[in-house]
Amino acid sequence: MILLTEDSSVLVIGGGVAGIQASLDLADRGFRVYLVEETPSIGGRMAQLDKTFPTLDCSICILAPKMIECFRHPNITLLTYSEVKDVSGSVGKFAVKIIRKPRFVDETKCTGCGTCTQKCPVVEPSEFDVLLGDRKAIYMPFPQAVPRIATIDKDNCLYFTRAVCKICQKLCQADAVDFEQKPQEITLNVSAIIVATGFDLLNPSVINEYGYQRYKNVITSLEFERLANASGPTGGHVTRLSDGRIPDKVAFIQCVGSRGLGRGVSYCSSACCMYATKEAILIKEHEPDSEVFIFYIDLRASGKGFQDFIDRAKENWGIQYIRGRPGEILEDPRTKDLIIFCEHTVSREVRELRVDMVVLCPAFVPKESNKKLSENLKIRLDEYGFFKNEDSMLAPVDTNVPGVFICGCCQGPKDIPESVAEASGAAARAVEVIALTARKEAQ
Amino acid sequence: MSSKIGRFPSGNPRTIKIQKELSKRSLDAEKLVYCYECGTCTAACPVVKVFPRHYNPRVFFEKASLDLEKVLTEAGLWLCAICYRCHKRCPHGLKLPEIFLSLREVAVEQGYLPDVPSKLEEILTILREEFPFPLVYSWLCLRPCEEESKRSKLDNLVLDVLQRSLADYKKKEVAPLPKVHREKLAIIGSGPAGLTAAWELVRMGFQVTIFEALPEPGGMLRVGIPEYRLPKEVLDVEIEYIRDLGVEIRTNTTIGKDLTFNSLLKEYKAIFIATGAHRSRTLHVEGEDIEGVVHALDLLHQANLQKRPRPGEKVGVVGGGNTAMDAARTALRLGAKEVNILYRRSREEMPANPLEVEEAERDGIKIHFLLTPRKILGKNKQVVAMECIRMRLGPPDESGRRRPIPIEGSEFTIELDTTILAIGESPDVSFLPEEVELTEQNTIVVDPLTLETSMSGVFAGGDVVSGPATVIEAIAAGKTAALSIDRYLREGGV
Numbered sequence: 001m002i003l004l005t006e007d008s009s010v011l012v013i014g015g016g017v018a019g020i021q022a023s024l025d026l027a028d029r030g031f032r033v034y035l036v037e038e039t040p041s042i043g044g045r046m047a048q049l050d051k052t053f054p055t056l057d058c059s060i061c062i063l064a065p066k067m068i069e070c071f072r073h074p075n076i077t078l079l080t081y082s083e084v085k086d087v088s089g090s091v092g093k094f095a096v097k098i099i100r101k102p103r104f105v106d107e108t109k110c111t112g113c114g115t116c117t118q119k120c121p122v123v124e125p126s127e128f129d130v131l132l133g134d135r136k137a138i139y140m141p142f143p144q145a146v147p148r149i150a151t152i153d154k155d156n157c158l159y160f161t162r163a164v165c166k167i168c169q170k171l172c173q174a175d176a177v178d179f180e181q182k183p184q185e186i187t188l189n190v191s192a193i194i195v196a197t198g199f200d201l202l203n204p205s206v207i208n209e210y211g212y213q214r215y216k217n218v219i220t221s222l223e224f225e226r227l228a229n230a231s232g233p234t235g236g237h238v239t240r241l242s243d244g245r246i247p248d249k250v251a252f253i254q255c256v257g258s259r260g261l262g263r264g265v266s267y268c269s270s271a272c273c274m275y276a277t278k279e280a281i282l283i284k285e286h287e288p289d290s291e292v293f294i295f296y297i298d299l300r301a302s303g304k305g306f307q308d309f310i311d312r313a314k315e316n317w318g319i320q321y322i323r324g325r326p327g328e329i330l331e332d333p334r335t336k337d338l339i340i341f342c343e344h345t346v347s348r349e350v351r352e353l354r355v356d357m358v359v360l361c362p363a364f365v366p367k368e369s370n371k372k373l374s375e376n377l378k379i380r381l382d383e384y385g386f387f388k389n390e391d392s393m394l395a396p397v398d399t400n401v402p403g404v405f406i407c408g409c410c411q412g413p414k415d416i417p418e419s420v421a422e423a424s425g426a427a428a429r430a431v432e433v434i435a436l437t438a439r440k441e442a443q
Numbered sequence: 444m445s446s447k448i449g450r451f452p453s454g455n456p457r458t459i460k461i462q463k464e465l466s467k468r469s470l471d472a473e474k475l476v477y478c479y480e481c482g483t484c485t486a487a488c489p490v491v492k493v494f495p496r497h498y499n500p501r502v503f504f505e506k507a508s509l510d511l512e513k514v515l516t517e518a519g520l521w522l523c524a525i526c527y528r529c530h531k532r533c534p535h536g537l538k539l540p541e542i543f544l545s546l547r548e549v550a551v552e553q554g555y556l557p558d559v560p561s562k563l564e565e566i567l568t569i570l571r572e573e574f575p576f577p578l579v580y581s582w583l584c585l586r587p588c589e590e591e592s593k594r595s596k597l598d599n600l601v602l603d604v605l606q607r608s609l610a611d612y613k614k615k616e617v618a619p620l621p622k623v624h625r626e627k628l629a630i631i632g633s634g635p636a637g638l639t640a641a642w643e644l645v646r647m648g649f650q651v652t653i654f655e656a657l658p659e660p661g662g663m664l665r666v667g668i669p670e671y672r673l674p675k676e677v678l679d680v681e682i683e684y685i686r687d688l689g690v691e692i693r694t695n696t697t698i699g700k701d702l703t704f705n706s707l708l709k710e711y712k713a714i715f716i717a718t719g720a721h722r723s724r725t726l727h728v729e730g731e732d733i734e735g736v737v738h739a740l741d742l743l744h745q746a747n748l749q750k751r752p753r754p755g756e757k758v759g760v761v762g763g764g765n766t767a768m769d770a771a772r773t774a775l776r777l778g779a780k781e782v783n784i785l786y787r788r789s790r791e792e793m794p795a796n797p798l799e800v801e802e803a804e805r806d807g808i809k810i811h812f813l814l815t816p817r818k819i820l821g822k823n824k825q826v827v828a829m830e831c832i833r834m835r836l837g838p839p840d841e842s843g844r845r846r847p848i849p850i851e852g853s854e855f856t857i858e859l860d861t862t863i864l865a866i867g868e869s870p871d872v873s874f875l876p877e878e879v880e881l882t883e884q885n886t887i888v889v890d891p892l893t894l895e896t897s898m899s900g901v902f903a904g905g906d907v908v909s910g911p912a913t914v915i916e917a918i919a920a921g922k923t924a925a926l927s928i929d930r931y932l933r934e935g936g937v
Contacts, residue, residue, distance in 0.1 A: 208841075324533070325483045327484070329893070330891035343486045343499070345482040350492070391712045
């Protein structure tokens, strides 16, 4: 066991945009930061997105420099492929046990050249591409992954499953592949903890009438982002999963599992109106002749520049907004086209619309791991399973445990700007805690 | 919440009275404030497809909050078929059908509708414009109570009107409609989908022949729906009317046995397949073939043919759909002493119409959840007991409902002398040529908008496409098919 001690250090759990922002804020102010991420690379959900709203900037182009900065910052220690196991102590002196899962690649030796990932014979669906694309059993999740270190997927590697192959080891010029690596437990002493573990998307197959997983051309918005992305499984071509054809007509459906008291969740997922608008514009950018429809209940464009964005989508891009939540989607079994049954609630007409592709905007839901982490940190969850803040108005990033802060989507659905703002807020609150602890000790 | 009672306007003492009445009927009144008017209910509603001008549940519900008294006098209030499709899809699970049912009763009981009979006549006229069995439909959807002593004021008024209408029908002389087209059309199956399509097509001037395998026409309306919900006399009269209009119905004619599908293709310009879903699914457990195990459809069929099958004293019904409810209630009426329904998921996942469930329970039928049979035990080749296992619910399966998982070691035995299996029905499509494409569930693949199958000129609709569904959905399919066939014949394409 390695014991790291540091006087004024902060643990950030979760390496998405919120965790990255909080880490950089703290590190730039001279504090030591441990950034723990459970997957092999930092980047989180934002890294999976193609563009951001309302500016239509390339998502990874904004995020990647920040990711690299995290990696290079002298004050930040990246602990990727790691999980928080146990937390004890209190504000100013938390002791955190962290499990570093074995990558079976020596982090100090791997140069990220990628030879192993090219030659590995095992092809598996890529988690980063929401299972639409492939990766190898030794892999880097995406081209801009940070750190640029390969990871072996033990469950699918031929050496681990059948004791054969070892091609990666033979080809690695840096001699970094180490099949003997064991999980490593480290203990960190930190003054404050920031939780930024993000969210999951509801599996929309619970809204049975929309046919997700039954109909090939019904996809989720996150799947759409990967299809639209140049480094995604189709090289940036938004195509139908049934036949690879570029769709002429695409429909987006809002509030799939959000804002209901029955199936799904009762809250508004807050980002869908905007990202659906963005994705609709992306389709128009790719294929200007295509027709795009957005089925909504209410358009919630509450951020700065958001309403303008929707107006532009309507006027400049010709995106058709239809007020009404479809009651049923049927698939034409021969063409795999989809027929949407919807009431246009403004004109009170019930119409059928035949489209080539349907994109569902599922509810943001809490991560399943929240429960365990909340027990470890002794912080509360709200009625839905998100982390609960002390006071949503006056202490939005504080928890019931002094010194533990929450930011980003782990405490509720929100967009990127809000997540970043909360992250900076959480970093500032952590600095306060450290200063107070230092003063107390000085007295 | 009770002070607000949803979204209905307050102030007017009469309105307040209605509000109280509604909340007394425990209609999740506090949920009503959450309606976002998303339109899911209307988009999913099969009644809207048939009566687009008269009915829109969302608008109707919305109007109820603006001018409740006016709504009580509108025709739309009487059109809801109580199929619960809206409830299943509503983000908030609002029970619109029950709200409309209550509003109907309130309208009558509180005197908002002084002349109920003429209102009901008006409804029958609206129904008659769209399909040929307004009385059957009204009997099923207005649901007059079978037992005289339990009938409400509304039930009595409804029955009066329906019976008077029935008598008028019998007296009416109907002349056959002129045949303006030469084309002959075949319809396989004389259930609600087939009859509706035949009626539409005969009115367009086509020569229509319906082929029915059973001795009498009506399909599920005749053999699937119990007598206590629909007197057979009503069905007979309305089918007679369709016949009088010039539709030929050939009963006792099974396609694939008495006639081949290919011979139909030669003689008829277009074919509509509306054979329904009459094949009972099996449980695949030990002991399913012993004496005392019956399929729900067989029981209903026999009971409907007045054969009075004799179920035992202690009956167990396996399943949670409408057929299970019908079979259980029929068994009770045939003399069973105790009827238990076993369903493998919980009440929430039950596919049966909640109102049917409620009525079954009111009849004294007990419903046991999270149970499934493992083995049917017999003695001297007669059912004596059933071994069951308890279930728990796992994550949702592809139907969107939570998947039941057996709890090993929780087996127990229930004593009974009759087991009725009501675990779903599927279509029998063995008579179809290979060119007609089928799904994995053995239903027919059709274009959802035109109902054309993979074979040109052959259309299909109703349960044979959707799997077991409701009468109103079959009616909607029959109407769509008729329009598509007309377009196909006149324009050579759909």
